[in-house]
Each structure stands twice: as C-alpha cells, then as structure tokens.
Amino acid sequence: MYRLVGAAGRAADPVPAAVAPLLAAHRAACPQADGAALLRAYAVAERMHRGQLRKSGAPYITHPLAVATILAGLGLDTDTLVAALLHDTVEDTPYTLAEVRAGFGEEIAALVDGLTKLDGDRWRGRAEAETFRKIVLAAAADLRVLVIKLADRLHNLRTLGYQPPHKRARIARASHELFVPFADRLGIHVLKREMDDLAFAASAPEAHAATRDAVDAALREAPAVFAPAVARVRAALAEQGVAAEVTVRVSHLYAVHTSTGGDLAGLRPCQVARLLLVVDGAEQDCYVALGAVHAALHPIAGRLVDHIAMPKHNLYRSLHTRVIAPAGDPMEVIVRSRAMHPVAEHGIVAHIRAAAGDGAAAGAATGRRDLDWLRRLLAWQADAPSEGFLDSLRADLADGGLTVYTPCGSIIPLPPGATALDVAYALGTDTGDHSIGALVNGRPSPLSAEVRDGSLVEVLTDPRAAPSPGWLDFAVTAPARVHLARVLAADGAERAAAAGRDRLARALAGRLDLLGAEARGAALAVARDLGFLEVDELYAALDAGAVGLADLVARLTAR
Structure with a gap:
C-alpha cells in the first residue's frame, strides 16, 4: 500500500x-x-x-x-x-x-x-x-x-x-x-x-492465426507502398496550405478476415491498412484536404463517401475515398478534422468526456435525440415477446450495409436484403400499415422489391390498405417484423372471436339473446368462471375448440 x-x-x-x-x-x-x-x-x-x-x-x-x-x-x-x-x-x-x-x-x-x-x-x-x-x-x-x-x-x-x-x-x-x-x-x-x-480468436483460432500471419507479412511490404503515397499527399497538402497529420492506420484482424472472405493469398499492404488524415482546421478544410489527396493520387470514380455531410448512425463524421497508390494498389484514405477525431474513435464516450465535470456527465449520455437507432429500437422492443426478442435484436443490430433516401430527405440505414416494405415501416407504423407500393428511383415497384444502396424510395399509401399475412415473407427488419406479427395476431384473434361468437349466437337462437347476456354481464361472468379475462378470449377459445359449445350454452342459459 x-x-x-x-x-x-x-x-x-x-x-x-x-x-x-x-x-x-x-x-x-x-x-x-x-x-x-x-x-x-x-x-x-x-x-x-x-x-x-x-x-x-x-x-x-x-x-x-x-x-x-x-x-x-x-x-x-x-x-x-x-x-x-x-x-x-x-x-x-x-x-x-x-x-x-x-x-x-x-x-x-x-x-x-x-x-x-x-x-x-x-x-x-x-x-x-x-x-x-x-x-x-x-x-x-x-x-x-x-x-x-x-x-x-x-x-x-x-x-x-x-x-x-x-x-x-x-x-x-x-x-x-x-x-x-x-x-x-x-x-x-x-x-x-x-x-x-x-471473439474472432475464440471462435475461429486457426483463421485468426492465419489472418495475423498474413497481415504481418503484408505489413512488411507496407513502407514501400505507403511511403511514396504519404510523401505525395503531404506535398499536396502543403501546396494548399492545409496542416494535417498523415498516418498509416492498420485494420484490425477481424475486419481483414471479413473484407477478404478469408482468402488471404497474396494479401497486399493496402488491404490491411489505409491513410488517415487528421486536419488542423474547420470542416471546410477537410474538403480542401480531400482535393489535395485527389490531386496527389488518382481517385477511383464512385468511391467517395461523405460522412461529414451525412453522419453515420453512431455520429461518426469523416470523408472516405479510394485512390490509386503510386505502386498501382487501390488505397483507402480517410479525412477528418481534429474535432471529429475523438468522436470517430470513442463515440458517445467523447461526448461524456467533453461534459464539464462529473455532474454534467449524465446529461451528455441521456436523452439523446440524434441516435435514431436507439429510438427505433425502443419503439419496436415494447411489442416484441420474449420468445424471438434476441433474434429480432440481432437482426436490428446487424451491419446496415444499405442506405436509402426518401424525397423528403430522410436517410434510412437498412440491412442487406431489405425491401420497400422495410422502408415503409422505417418511416412509421402508420405509413407501413397503409403502404401499397413504392417508387424506387422513379420506377413503380412492389413492396416486396429489394432496395439497393443509394436508392431513392418514395412509399405509396392508401388509407384503406391494411397489413397482409404475406408481408411477413419479405419483411426483413426487426421493427417491421415485430409490428406485423403483433398486428396480424390481433387481427387473427378478432376474426376468431367473431367466428366463435357467431357460432354461439346460432346455438342460442330461440333460447337466449346473446347480446342481452353480454349487456347484463352474464357472458363476462361465464368467461371469468372459465379462466378468461375478456369475453372475446372465450369466443376465440370456442372457435379453436378449447371450450365446448354445449357446456357454454348450458352455463349461459343457467344464468
């Protein structure tokens, strides 16, 4: 001590x-x-x-x-x-x-x-x-x-x-x-x-060891590949008057394993590492730095992703681009400001740290309205039964992979395989329940149509439309599936209750007015005697055969 x-x-x-x-x-x-x-x-x-x-x-x-x-x-x-x-x-x-x-x-x-x-x-x-x-x-x-x-x-x-x-x-x-x-x-x-x-090392130790060895081998060649690229980028930044720290960031092993699909043959340095530019300046200086990178190294068309203008679901902000390195390898480059860097590394923790003193830390971690994923999760979890809840949670947390846009400017992250119906329910349960189709990039599409990354999706609705049991065959996201299961189960229960009541009313015809028995509470009393909280539950049980018709008629006529 x-x-x-x-x-x-x-x-x-x-x-x-x-x-x-x-x-x-x-x-x-x-x-x-x-x-x-x-x-x-x-x-x-x-x-x-x-x-x-x-x-x-x-x-x-x-x-x-x-x-x-x-x-x-x-x-x-x-x-x-x-x-x-x-x-x-x-x-x-x-x-x-x-x-x-x-x-x-x-x-x-x-x-x-x-x-x-x-x-x-x-x-x-x-x-x-x-x-x-x-x-x-x-x-x-x-x-x-x-x-x-x-x-x-x-x-x-x-x-x-x-x-x-x-x-x-x-x-x-x-x-x-x-x-x-x-x-x-x-x-x-x-x-x-x-x-x-x-987790990778525990679940697949041989693949982990193989990936580690392949990454180590690739990194031995990294100086020859990255040094010329870094020199060109630094010179271009200096010409533009932008101060930035330029480093080589090595990917973690599981990321390399998943990106290569486990095919490690001939792994190149640019497959296991990328350039990171942390700019000393304002947000607009990141775009100037991006221009310097593209001037120094040939950009690959269609590979620029702007997470500054459109932050990710976890508040991450950076520019991602792919260029051709001097050695001819495709190389990823990330550009962010010094202010963006702590959030990019530590996320919500950076916001808590930035709070002034311990007393404000809770405020930095509570009531956040900019975490849409948490808002959506809270919305559907309340309706999800224990059975299947973890499966729904896994599906909801699965890597997004897709981002679609709506005409009103909403940005919707979705898992691979998501459909127009998932987009409809991401916009709200009322929109989903009354959806009838969609315009995907201006073309009419059914609700079952899979959407692609970057698609513009406009959901078409009709106030008379209602969910169909067949929708569960192509709903992918947890919010859509949980809501549909609840709505369809409720609809099924209503139909069963109506069928059971109709059957009972026919059996009682000429002997007892069922509506009158319901009005004076006799039907509810019989339901409670049989262990049901509501009359509709009794009627649904009758339709399912769980309650005998003759016994129910006898109980009601005896009251």
Whole structure:
C-alpha cells in the first residue's frame, strides 16, 4: 500500500495497491477527480466479493476492478467508475440496491440496477432476453449503462481462455452478434476492434492465426507502398496550405478476415491498412484536404463517401475515398478534422468526456435525440415477446450495409436484403400499415422489391390498405417484423372471436339473446368462471375448440 496526499498536504488513508492503477488512470484523464468515492466503492466491492473466485482462480474483485480501469482509460467520469466497481454486487452478493442508493446516491444506483441480471429462477427461459431488454431500457435513460456493459464484456473476452470450449464459443458468438454491434452503434471503435479480434480468436483460432500471419507479412511490404503515397499527399497538402497529420492506420484482424472472405493469398499492404488524415482546421478544410489527396493520387470514380455531410448512425463524421497508390494498389484514405477525431474513435464516450465535470456527465449520455437507432429500437422492443426478442435484436443490430433516401430527405440505414416494405415501416407504423407500393428511383415497384444502396424510395399509401399475412415473407427488419406479427395476431384473434361468437349466437337462437347476456354481464361472468379475462378470449377459445359449445350454452342459459 501507499498513501495519497490529502488536502493541505495531510497524508490520507493508505490506498490498496490493487486499486492504485485505477486511481492513476482516472487522475490522468480527470486531474480534478476526487478518488475518495472510488476508494469507498472498491472497499465495498472487495468486502462483498471476498471469497468469490474467477474461473482463473483469481479473486473476483479483479473483474470489477479491471472493468473500471478500462473505463478510466477511456476517460469516463467518477460515477461511471463507481458503478463499474459495484456492478456485480447486487447480482452476486447480499448487497442490495437500497444499500447502493444509500451509500452512493440515486444516479449510481440506477446504473447498477440497469446492469443487474434478472433472476433466472423467476424468469426461467425468458431471463436472457428480458435482461437484454432491461439493459436497452436502462440505456435509453443513461447510455453509460451500455458503456459499462461493453467494458464488462471486453474484460470477459480478455479472460475467455479460462472458460470451457463450449462456453468460449457461445460467448464469442454473442459478442459478435450483440455486443460488438452495440459498440459500433455507440461509436466506441476502440472497444469494438478489440472485442472483434478477441471473439474472432475464440471462435475461429486457426483463421485468426492465419489472418495475423498474413497481415504481418503484408505489413512488411507496407513502407514501400505507403511511403511514396504519404510523401505525395503531404506535398499536396502543403501546396494548399492545409496542416494535417498523415498516418498509416492498420485494420484490425477481424475486419481483414471479413473484407477478404478469408482468402488471404497474396494479401497486399493496402488491404490491411489505409491513410488517415487528421486536419488542423474547420470542416471546410477537410474538403480542401480531400482535393489535395485527389490531386496527389488518382481517385477511383464512385468511391467517395461523405460522412461529414451525412453522419453515420453512431455520429461518426469523416470523408472516405479510394485512390490509386503510386505502386498501382487501390488505397483507402480517410479525412477528418481534429474535432471529429475523438468522436470517430470513442463515440458517445467523447461526448461524456467533453461534459464539464462529473455532474454534467449524465446529461451528455441521456436523452439523446440524434441516435435514431436507439429510438427505433425502443419503439419496436415494447411489442416484441420474449420468445424471438434476441433474434429480432440481432437482426436490428446487424451491419446496415444499405442506405436509402426518401424525397423528403430522410436517410434510412437498412440491412442487406431489405425491401420497400422495410422502408415503409422505417418511416412509421402508420405509413407501413397503409403502404401499397413504392417508387424506387422513379420506377413503380412492389413492396416486396429489394432496395439497393443509394436508392431513392418514395412509399405509396392508401388509407384503406391494411397489413397482409404475406408481408411477413419479405419483411426483413426487426421493427417491421415485430409490428406485423403483433398486428396480424390481433387481427387473427378478432376474426376468431367473431367466428366463435357467431357460432354461439346460432346455438342460442330461440333460447337466449346473446347480446342481452353480454349487456347484463352474464357472458363476462361465464368467461371469468372459465379462466378468461375478456369475453372475446372465450369466443376465440370456442372457435379453436378449447371450450365446448354445449357446456357454454348450458352455463349461459343457467344464468
């Protein structure tokens, strides 16, 4: 142990050696931060987890401490780090949420609550799905819940070697399908890249090793390919009077694996690295720098993507272009300003860091209206049953791949294979329910028509139109499929109830007025006697054969 120096030079209480790296990382990013709250949280977490061990045999406290240290390295605020230290206490120890609230305040208690898994015994097979739904809802209130969860998963991936093979495969798959996409949606690419590669190593160790070796071999040739390109770009920038840092950025292994489809033969340096220009200047200087790049290196037509004018779903802003390097290789170049760079690397974390002091950090992570993906996710998750919720979530988080536009200027990201119907539902459930077709790039198209990247799509509607069961055959996105399933199920229930009621009315003809029995509550009383909350449920059960007609007639006529 060593001592921190307190106010007026007084020696503070001894600091456990285990927590010293966390305090140092936090002080490096937040020099004015008070470490007292961290020390109190560490003391609670260490005491509550005492005697618990990780699969590696290490004391369990090493896990929350590592999670908090990852977040400290990102520059997160004190409250976030305290919540990270306590994030497993309510779930795995006798420590209660009320104790968190009493000891550390409502804000930290809300973060810990959002991270606490639901009781598996109570929720049974629905626990995993409903836990993810809980995290999504908590993240809507404070995105730091999701940031802590990502750091938690990153540390679990770092220590995945201690898990049995079947569990390694499951954790790696879930990481690629759920956690990596969440990191991408929040723009935290420093976490996304490491999680990608760790999950890749766990799920496909041979492919990971082969990719690593191929990338290492390609990078040995990189100076000969990139040095002439960098020299030309720097000279062109100087001619334009633009100051910029020009570096070679190496892609992470999983990105190389997916971009090559695993075909690593003859891998070239430009397939594993690209040029990054960070411009010292305003937004317009990025476009001047882009012009300098195109003057120095021949641009490839149709390969310019402007994410400054049209930011990505995760607030990412940069210019992407492809050029021909002096050696003849296609080369990707990224241009962004110095102000854009922190968000490009750290996403939402950069906004939280930029908040003035810990007290404003929550405001930087809550109530954001510029994250359309979260708004859409919140809209459809409420209607999604536990069964199939994770599949819908995976589909919704899958890489966009496509971007389509509408005449009113809306920009809609979609997964590959998306149709005009998906565009309709992305514009709102009312538009989707009443859609009858679309104009894709000015040409009439059915709702089942697949849309292409960059298409201009105008949805055609009719107020008399309604969803058809056949739409589920070509709806791709989670919002469309979840809404359609709910609407069609409700329609089916209404039809079944109407058919059951009609059958009962015919059986009662001449003996009892069914409408009168409904009006005086006799029908509802019989329904409740049989375990149904509503009369329509009873009628639907009759139509399905779950309730006998003769028995129902006897019960009603006896009242």
